[in-house]
Amino acid sequence: MLMKVDNLKKEFKTGEVVTKVLHGLSFSIEEGEFVSIMGPSGSGKSTLMHILGMLDRASSGHYAFLGREVTTLNDNELASMRNEKIGFVFQSFNLLPRTTVLDNVKLPLTYSKNKKEISKRAKKILESVGLGHRLRYYTNQISGGEKQRVAIARALVNNPSVIFADEPTGNLDSKSGIQIMDILQKLNDSGNTIILVTHETFTAEYAKRIIKIKDGRIEEDEPVLNHRQALDGDMLK
Amino acid sequence: MQYFIQAVKIAVKALLVNKGRSFLTMLGIIIGVAAVIVIMAVGAGAQSLILSQVESLGTNLVGIMPGSSGDEGLPAAMMGIVITTLKYEDMLELLEGGNAPNIVSAVGYTKGVGTVSRGSESYDTNLSGITHGYMETEGGELISGRFFTEEEERNLSRGAVLGYTVKEELFGDSEAVGKKIKIKKHSFEVIGVMAERGTVAMQDYDDQVFIPLRTMQKLIAGVNHLGLIRAKIDDEKNIGIAINDIKATLRQQHNIEDTSGDDDDFTVRSAAEALDVITTITDALKYFLAAMAALSLLVGGIGIMNIMLVAVSERTREIGLRKAVGANNYNIMMQFLIESITVTFVGGAFGVLCGIVISYLIALVANYLGYDWAFIVSFTSIILAIGVSAFIGLVFGLFPARKASRLEPVEALRYE
Incomplete structure (x- = not known):
């Protein structure tokens, strides 16, 4: 089992006002799954992803990742968990400006304990997402679709246990979006666990399972019988 | 890394x-x-x-000033306080062969300021009453004339040696030696002119008139004490011995029995100490x-x-x-x-x-x-x-x- 969540709650305090965002969620995700977390804006799906991705802490409840209780880890332990076990792909790419494609992909490795052959590993990953010819380009010189592929390469470079994709197609045209979904599906086919956060049913249906969140509660958790297949691209070999 | x-x-x-x-x-x-x-x-x-x-003045010089001082502080005389404990006789005693054998020569000073005039030209300058050992001790060169002798020093002669600036001010390019000048209403004959030496350690060597010490004391200043004695030691490495000899001589001269230096009414400083x-x-x-x-x-x-x-x-x-x-x-x-x-x-x-x-x-x-x-x-x-x-x-x-x-x-x- 990759992750197991038990009665997970999250509330935010703004002065005296307490806003409850997650009302006790319980579910588990196995290794190799492709799960969509779906829900309208304000449903708490992003908050859930942040907690699962160890960017934020739950207010109460339990969260076990690869059998390890996450809620008791300190900041530094969370940082190295994010570094070694988790890859993020964001809607707005979040690439470093004025930095080359290659250096962006190398970034997680510079914070990693394993610093061997950083450039070689980064190049190999970039080639696998079809950007071997863009290594020395700066991030402002490439298209949106390419940016998101750089972000995927960065998420993959440290060989994580799970990849979180937060609205990865939200800032892309439909053609680039399909290419990105194709890459994610192929990654899943080769054994990677993918957790996709989206508010669109269309995008969510690329996954094999959908967890629907509404008002901080799980509304539905079902497999997708006929999940959508991205067009065959040449992106991943 | x-x-x-x-x-x-x-x-x-x-x-x-x-x-x-x-x-x-x-x-x-x-x-x-x-x-x-x-x-x-x-x-x-x-x-x-x-x-x-x-240093160019010579590192084998020793200064003797009136008034006591700690080892570190400035001598009182340097801060403008008038102390009258140092006398012409003290200098003569120091030059007595047996007292401080390492002293080669010495010069005593009584300084003041005054107006020097020649006809209608007048100029305010420093007056240095000095003993005849000046040239030998402090160095310096004459460009014309001569310096005064020991005899002239004793018999209150009225010869003056002009610093370069004073000569320029009063005589311009014309010859000065043999001419008469007035220092504070008293008539003097110019017997020599010093070569240009410039300002050293904030003292302008050229802006002064040298006259015999006793003449300065009796005629101009009306005092009988010295502001400073400077002694030249034969070798830099004998300065320590010489300073001790000088102190012993002056204590005897001033009837000071305490040899610790606490009761001294004078200060002896080497150039090295002055540099410090x-x-x-x-x-x-x-x-x-x-x-x-x-x-x-x-x-x-x-x-x-x-x-x-x-x-x-x-x-x-x-x-x-x-x-x-x-x-x-x-x-x-x-x-x-x-x-x-x-x-x-x-x-x-x-x-x-x-x-x-x-x-x-x-x-x-x-x-x-x-x-x-x-x-x-x-x-x-x-x-x-x-x-x-x-x-x-x-x-x-x-x-x-x-x-x-x-x-x-x-x-x-x-x-x-």
Whole structure:
């Protein structure tokens, strides 16, 4: 089992006002799954992803990742968990400006304990997402679709246990979006666990399972019988 | 180490993005460091100038002044207090062969100021009543005429030897020797003119008139004490012995039984000690001025802190992303600390460069103006200046860097 969540709650305090965002969620995700977390804006799906991705802490409840209780880890332990076990792909790419494609992909490795052959590993990953010819380009010189592929390469470079994709197609045209979904599906086919956060049913249906969140509660958790297949691209070999 | 190099690269890149802003930020540090370097260099140059001048007077000279003083402090006589304990007879006693055998020659002084006139020309100058041993002890050359003799010294003769400036003022280019002048209404005959010697250790050698000591005391000043005796010792290594002999002789002469020196009514100083006193005074001045200049570094440091706080908030999303891919608080803190240290270090290096150039130009101008001015920028002051500016980067970068490191990753990623 990759992750197991038990009665997970999250509330935010703004002065005296307490806003409850997650009302006790319980579910588990196995290794190799492709799960969509779906829900309208304000449903708490992003908050859930942040907690699962160890960017934020739950207010109460339990969260076990690869059998390890996450809620008791300190900041530094969370940082190295994010570094070694988790890859993020964001809607707005979040690439470093004025930095080359290659250096962006190398970034997680510079914070990693394993610093061997950083450039070689980064190049190999970039080639696998079809950007071997863009290594020395700066991030402002490439298209949106390419940016998101750089972000995927960065998420993959440290060989994580799970990849979180937060609205990865939200800032892309439909053609680039399909290419990105194709890459994610192929990654899943080769054994990677993918957790996709989206508010669109269309995008969510690329996954094999959908967890629907509404008002901080799980509304539905079902497999997708006929999940959508991205067009065959040449992106991943 | 690899991480450190990486952090420096990131820092340099960040600085180059905002070239104008980085330069302005650095300017405070550049000015501060340059000011410290220049002041230290000018101080050292002026110090060496004074010291070399004093040394040129001869390091085997010993000064005997009236009044007591501690070993460190200034003799009372140097601070303008009149003490009458030193007499002409004391000098004669010192020159008695058996008393202080290492003394080669000595000169006694009674100084004053007065108006010297020739016809309608008059000039205010320094009057130096001296004994005939002056030339032998203090050096100096005549360009015409002669110096007065021991006999003339004893029988109150009215011969005067003019300093170069005085001669120029009263006689211009015409011959002075043999002419009559008046000093405070008394008539004197010019018997010699000194060669130009310039200002040494704040004393203008050319702006004075030499007359025999006894004449000065009886006729002009109306006193019978000496302001100073200067003695020339045969060899520098005998100065210690000579000083002890001088002290013993004067104690006997003044009926002082205490040999500890507590009751002494005179002070004996070697040129070396005088150099030490001058060095102490000029050092204090130099470091005080440098400390003033260093204050501007503090102001520069506050500028650094300000701009680093701006940088942290500008790059909040970057911080969030770095944390998302695994940077811990320490990594983020180091990144911003290294950035602020890089700013101040580079600023410090530029400052040192500016300081050296300015100091060099000052030395060049001083030399052009005829001063024997040494261009001195010590390695320690460079290391110190760069070290201090890097330290300022560390101190003033700490708060912004800490602030950056404590950002919550989610908050930082959400920041617009």
